[in-house]
Amino acid sequence: MVVQGYVAPGFGAVREELERQVAAGAETGAALTVLRRGEVLVELRAGWADRARTRPWAPDTLVNTYSVGKPVAALAALLLVDRGLIGLDDPVARHWPGFRATAVTVRHVLSHTAGLPAFGVPRDHTAWADWDLLCADLAAAEPETPPGSAAAEHALTYGHLVGELVRRVDGRPFGRFVAEEIAGPWGLDLGFALPAADLGRCAELEYAESTWPVDVLGEPGSLRHRALANPAGAVDLDVVNSPLWRRACVPAVGLHATATGLARLYDRLLAAPGAITIPQFTGVDLLLGRTVTWTLGMQLEPDGDWGMGGIGGSCGYAVPARGLAVGYVTRRLSAADRLEPLLEALMS
Numbered sequence: 001m002v003v004q005g006y007v008a009p010g011f012g013a014v015r016e017e018l019e020r021q022v023a024a025g026a027e028t029g030a031a032l033t034v035l036r037r038g039e040v041l042v043e044l045r046a047g048w049a050d051r052a053r054t055r056p057w058a059p060d061t062l063v064n065t066y067s068v069g070k071p072v073a074a075l076a077a078l079l080l081v082d083r084g085l086i087g088l089d090d091p092v093a094r095h096w097p098g099f100r101a102t103a104v105t106v107r108h109v110l111s112h113t114a115g116l117p118a119f120g121v122p123r124d125h126t127a128w129a130d131w132d133l134l135c136a137d138l139a140a141a142e143p144e145t146p147p148g149s150a151a152a153e154h155a156l157t158y159g160h161l162v163g164e165l166v167r168r169v170d171g172r173p174f175g176r177f178v179a180e181e182i183a184g185p186w187g188l189d190l191g192f193a194l195p196a197a198d199l200g201r202c203a204e205l206e207y208a209e210s211t212w213p214v215d216v217l218g219e220p221g222s223l224r225h226r227a228l229a230n231p232a233g234a235v236d237l238d239v240v241n242s243p244l245w246r247r248a249c250v251p252a253v254g255l256h257a258t259a260t261g262l263a264r265l266y267d268r269l270l271a272a273p274g275a276i277t278i279p280q281f282t283g284v285d286l287l288l289g290r291t292v293t294w295t296l297g298m299q300l301e302p303d304g305d306w307g308m309g310g311i312g313g314s315c316g317y318a319v320p321a322r323g324l325a326v327g328y329v330t331r332r333l334s335a336a337d338r339l340e341p342l343l344e345a346l347m348s
Contacts, residue, residue, distance in 0.1 A: 004057075005031075005044035013345040014042050021338055022046050029057050029203055030330040031259035032342060035267040036323050042346065043260060049203040049331070060189065062201045062256040063329035064240055066310030067155070069255025071276065072190065072265070073162040074110050074297025076178055078275055081106075085169050088275075088296075092161075096168050099139045104147045109154075109161045110296040111280035115143025116161065117152040117287055118227040125233030128248045131173075134231070135164040145286075151294055152286035155227040156234060159192075159251025175249040188265050190257035193249040202256060204241045205312070208334030216311050223287050235311070235333075253310070262316035262327025266307060270318050270325055277306050315339055322347075 003019045014032070021027040029047035033040070049055040080086045086095060088107040092114075093099040101116065108114040121137045128134075138160055145152070154161065163174035170177055175193030183191050194202070207213065213235040218224035233239030234253055248254065269276065276296050285292040293300040300306045307317020307326075312333035318325050324346075328339050 003044055003046040005059075006040060006042070007044065008039075008041045011041055011346065013348055014342055015044060017342050017345040018044055018046055021341075027330065027338055028053075028206065028332045029061075030328070030332070030338070031057060031061065031063075032339075033259040033263035033327045034346060035263045035325045037270075038267060041324075045259075047331075051204045051206050057203070058201070059260070060201055060258060061203050062189070062194070062198060062258060063203045063314060063331055064205060064245070064253075065255050065257050065262070065314035065316075065329055066253045066312055067153075068257065068262065068308050068310040068314050068316050069190075069192070069251055069253065070158055071297045071308050071316070072178060072182065072192075072255055073159050073174075073251040074276055075182055076166050076174070077106065077110060077162050078296065079181055080166060080169055081275070086165070092165060095165055096139065101141065101143050101147065104143065106165065107280065107296070108147045109158075109165065111294045112151045112154050112158070112285070113148050113281055113294070114154065114161065115145040115147050115150070115152075116141055116157055117144065117154045117223065119157060119230050123231035125231060125236065125239045126244070127231040128233065128239075128250055128254075129244050131160070131164075131249055134160050138164070150286055151281045151283060151292065152223060152227070153288055153292075154252065155224075155287060156231070156250075156252050157227075159249075159253070163249065163251045173249065174251060178251075183261075186264065186268055188257075189261035190255060190265070192251055192254055192256075194246045194256055196247070198256070199243060199246055202241075202246055203329075203331040205237060205331050205333055207237070208332050212333055224289075227287055257316075257327070257329060259327040259329045262329070263325045264327075266316055266318040266325035266327070270320060270323060273320075309336055312336075313338055 031045040034042040309315040
């Protein structure tokens with residue numbers, strides 16, 4: 001598996017680290033792009049796009065990136081805020097008639113403090129293709145904690161909460177809104193609810209370890225398990241590698257993107273960060289079990305970096321101190337331990 005692509009002079013150590021990971025078997029298919037104010041510093045790809053290892057990774061290979069898509073969903077809502085169509089402190093119910101949790105505001109939803117981190121009605125994997133069904137489940141739900149009082153990553157619910165709010169105000173299906181208002185105008189190769197023509201570009205996800213899907217869901221009955229295991233299938237290879245998943249609109253965990261698409265997104269945001277980077281909550285996240293600073297759609301790190309990673313290892317984020325925009329996508333679902341050495345090589 002040859003590492004292909006470009007590194008600018010002085011960044012050869014990044015290629016060497018990716019080559020090391022591939023040789024060690026730690027990576028079987030991935031891509032990394034790093035931009036600095038539009039300039040390409042790194043644009044590398046390695047490995048295979050399929051589990052049978054017949055399709056080499058291509059520059060336009062798409063990967064399901066899980067929570068890396070949450071900031072894209074948030075951006076859609078913030079576009080409507082910028083246009084004066086909704087307010088951050090508007091009750092969601094003002095725009096979504098029938099939404100029962102009348103104390104939940106747009107700000108709560110965007111910052112993971114709405115108290116609705118899990119779908120309350122048990123559903124099988126086919127529910128991912130039924131947008132209206134899952135939105136109705138959320139509209140009927142009662143918050144688990146008082147809105148604004150605590151944060152718990154809305155692991156699977158985030159995208160339907162944000163996406164239905166946008167649909168109610170704008171009228172377009174959420175995937176179409178993102179395509180027409182963000183991906184298209186900004187020149188980003190990413191999206192939700194893929195058209196049939198893009199299915200052949202998708203990488204097939206695989207587990208690094210057979211225990212990964214059990215480990216990532218957490219203990220049965222825990223908040224983490226309730227939030228990640230229902231509807232079923234979000235970490236099931238037979239589901240996430242299927243046309244049902246790829247063509248469904250699952251904004252919380254269903255963004256399909258290239259590494260370059262993600263890097264261009266963050267390069268654009270670095271030029272004009274706006275409200276999406278403003279801190280909203282700092283404290284222990286009840287689902288993640290660690291201290292987090294949530295902005296309106298992202299995590300803000302103590303060193304000033306901001307962005308979002310996804311379970312399995314993909315990530316998109318910005319390093320404002322150095323003007324760097326990073327996109328990393330992988331099909332090998334494992335702990336997020338492969339990007340760090342790549343970034344150390346980048347910064348050295």
